Amino acid sequence: MGSVTPPRLITADDLSLRPPVEDDAQLVAELMDVPISTERPAQIVRLWREHWDERGYGTWIIEDPAGRRLGFVGLRSHSDFIRVTIRVIEGEGGDDLATRALRVVVSHALEWLPDLPLRIRLAPEDVATREVAEAAGMTYAPDLDHAVDGDEWQVLELPYVRIADRVPPRAREAMLKMWGEVNDAGGAVGFVPGASQEDVAEVLDGYVARLAEGRTVCVALNSPLGELLGFGFVARSTGMTVAHTANLERIMTDTARRGTNHGALLMAGMHRAAREMGVELVTLDYRGGTGLGEFYTRYGYTEVGRIPGGVRVAPGDDRDGVIMARSL
Ligand SMILES: CC(C)(COP(=O)(O)OP(=O)(O)OC[C@H]1O[C@@H](n2cnc3c(N)ncnc32)[C@H](O)[C@@H]1OP(=O)(O)O)[C@@H](O)C(=O)NCCC(=O)NCCS
Known part of the structure; x- marks a missing residue:
């Protein structure tokens, strides 16, 4: 690879994605539906920021052109793959927004990030997320189905x-x-x-x-x-x-x-x-x-x-x- 470093900001049509800042705990609290006074949202943002510092990539905060925070697309490094997660604030057009955000992030990953499989996992009944992942080009990989503490997970993987x-x-x-x-x-x-x-x-x-x-x-x-x-x-x-x-x-x-x-x-x-x-x-x-x-x-x-x-x-x-x- 040349000396060009991966961009930290991604802009597309009517949304932009940026690395998290401390203040994003507010967004996380809203997405988790917990008060901002609880420790967990701030802790999540801290972990996101540590991941960025260590790897040079991680969770992106989705913003609209007015700078409103709409959700996040997370990338987390595992030993032999990168896991993608996505959450957007509820409301009309949420799935559409999630699709657009995921599309740009997975393309960015393929262009810039370590050459590892990119996977998303979801509950079998989570049809909405499955459709979002498929619209971004990911496909179901039945061999990767697994259970954690009794919860069933299905895995979709990005083409390589x-x-x-x-x-x-x-x-x-x-x-x-x-x-x-x-x-x-x-x-x-x-x-x-x-x-x-x-x-x-x-x-x-x-x-x-x-x-x-x-x-x-x-x-x-x-x-x-x-x-x-x-x-x-x-x-x-x-x-x-x-x-x-x-x-x-x-x-x-x-x-x-x-x-x-x-x-x-x-x-x-x-x-x-x-x-x-x-x-x-x-x-x-x-x-x-x-x-x-x-x-x-x-x-x-x-x-x-x-x-x-x-x-x-x-x-x-x-x-x-x-x-x-x-x-x-
Ligand atoms: C161009 C091509 C590679 C795009 O592939 P794809 O698998 O459809 O790509 P994506 O799903 O990423 O993108 C589709 C988007 O591009 C747009 N798009 C695709 N082909 C387009 C075309 N010919 N004109 C305008 N927009 C086009 C679609 O409208 C779609 O937009 P949306 O997401 O807003 O609905 C594919 O259409 C193709 O192989 N075309 C035939 C070969 C060709 O002409 N290649 C170009 C040689 S210069």
């Missing part, structure tokens, strides 16, 4: 990112299949619906060959069971003057699981990979008329160029080729 410089045959098959499905669903990854498997395989194998040259890496998002959920490539620019830049290419997720934060997690993994390569500036391009600019804007990109009619999707259907960039 693999940054690879080679693609084994089984992974190649899964990538080829996904790429074909993404094309047929109208995805903008170099082809049009109905593209032949041979044509896709040729481009994929071109990437596989370039991995061996060392300037390109493959970033795959995998489910805890090892299924491929998405992938893309980080291609470092050639030449001494541009070696600190890279292009992100062929970003795609499984068509059957769209909208479950996997795009965000994949972007987090790509940024992690780029940073590990020493890259400081990333670019990408997309096909105009797909709405993808909005998607990338969320992850800090701005449009830096546009080639009118630069992409021919079909005769008579020319789109702009749009270039976006961000620093890492």
